[in-house]
């Protein structure tokens with residue numbers, strides 16, 4: 001976007017915020033600091049409190065307890081129209097009785113921007129979202145993707161302190177989603193403002209975000225860069241939500257740095273972990289695992305677990321194996337093409353990995369799902 | 371669905387019959403207004419425009435007509451403002467039970483027999499010395515007209531996407547601006563039809579008006595009622611025909627303008 005729209009970002013401080021409804025707690029003691037200029041994504045399954053958190057920041061919902069600060073100023077009692085935040089909704093929310101240009105002019109009129117300046121700003125905004133020349137159309141004369149671009153232009157044109165987006169691409173098809181994801185990323189880099197983005201699509205979160213906050217049951221499980229979340233998940237929920245994983249679950253013996261677990265007759269070890277009382281869950285990513293027909297094919301120091309092959313999928317760049325672990329759960333392994341081994345569904349095999357890999361977490365799943 | 375020719379023609383005949391029963395009593399008035407005799411005999415023997423002439427030349431008829439229009443216009447404005455505000459307020463009220471009860475109370479004048487309302491209003495106006503006053507007519511008619519506005523605006527609000535109002539707030543619009551620039555344009559058809567209903571409700575109100583009229587201030591329907599009971603003067607038929615025309619035109623224009631808005 002043009003230089004007028006560029007500017008320093010805003011810090012958003014969410015401190016111990018709780019939102020209680022009559023029968024449920026939508027947001028439960030959430031704390032999160034969004035750094036100036038950062039692109040942060042709130043990621044989590046349906047009903048985990050992402051929208052509610054965003055609405056609390058935007059001022060559409062009153063909080064039950066806690067505080068929200070924007071650039072150090074408390075805003076919990078400031079009405080939405082005075083918070084100066086731009087919001088993009090999943091359902092576009094364009095005013096149907098106004099043209100595209102009138103829609104984009106709306107926030108400028110509220111701020112009494114001079115007419116001539118409005119005109120330039122609107123043109124700039126339309127150019128940024130690739131819709132120059134569409135100013136005279138009505139929203140219903142645009143496709144879904146075009147409408148969302150207009151909504152984006154409208155939310156950005158008044159140089160908001162931060163831009164909040166609630167699944168803005170949720171209603172679009174896959175190709176368009178991917179295209180707009182890249183555009184959103186480009187615009188974020190150009191304007192350097194704080195963006196808070198909500199999605200339940202982890203791939204989208206990976207593409208866009210500087211940092212991701214993982215929501216579950218109204219709480220934040222972990223905040224971090226995608227690499228941190230993938231490589232050092234703080235909970236089994238995060239490990240499962242961020243990418244594929246194979247989980248070996250068993251009671252932990254000798255808790256502490258030198259932990260070990262007895263997994264159906266196999267002694268599992270791994271990198272030092274924090275205190276894991278009771279049941280443990282050792283998480284391994286598909287690329288950390290290998291699979292071989294016989295235990296003898298695996299290198300000496302490796303940890304080995306006998307499995308049954310459920311599927312061997314050829315992916316062009318390599319193979320993806322789906323395995324049945326001794327406890328009945330599913331394991332996922334990805335290997336490069338060079339390591340093809342001819343395993344077929346129904347074959348007995350061995351999955352193995354280096355004991356320098358893996359993350360030991362507390363087993364939070366009371367009911368086994370996989 | 372396919373219907374046999376017989377079923378279809380039977381349906382047409384039945385529909386025609388219903389339409390006839392509904393319209394005929396009203397339509398009888400039209401030929402009556404063009405009679406050349408000073409009686410309300412149907413069908414008229416000869417034709418003339420003398421009763422229209424009489425209507426426009428008689429100051430009593432003209433002033434009654436003027437009063438009716440004036441009262442109806444003010445009632446339409448007042449009832450639309452009050453009724454729209456009430457509908458918006460009721461919709462936003464988070465205590466739904468209380469809101470529903472209050473709405474039922476607002477709609478009561480539609481169900482309560484007019485004569486009961488009339489006696490109550492008469493008693494109060496007598497004490498307040500408002501009988502036969504312009505303000506009295508406006509107030510009494512507004513009570514009757516507000517429910518119609520509430521019904522049609524509430525329906526329009528139910529079809530209005532409240533998320534647009536949220537979006538307006540996020541763009542910096544306060545509540546009043548949001549209502550004027552976003553909500554009102556969205557519910558305009560409902561507001562307009564509410565206003566038209568309010569106008570018509572006031573314009574042909576008889577029962578209450580008979581109770582609160584005075585020799586100095588009466589509305590057209592009151593004057594017509596007096597005329598038909600005192601003297602059988604066909605001027606009343608001319609007046610009735612014009613009222614019918616006026617209300618039909620108003621409603622038709624309202625409906626048409628709404629349809630046009632929808633198809634932009």
Ligand SMILES: Nc1ncnc2c1ncn2[C@@H]1O[C@H](COP(=O)(O)OP(=O)(O)OP(=O)(O)O)[C@@H](O)[C@H]1O
Pocket residue numbers: 021022024025026027044045046047048049050051052053200
């Ligand atoms: N107005 C409300 N009244 C009562 N409960 C609510 C209300 N709004 C949200 N909730 C509840 O709060 C919880 C969190 O809802 P929220 O909309 O924040 O989820 P979300 O993470 O945005 O989900 P999704 O991905 O489906 O949009 C849900 O259990 C929901 O049922």
Ligand SMILES: [Mg+2]
Pocket residue numbers: 050051052166
């Ligand atoms: Mg949501």
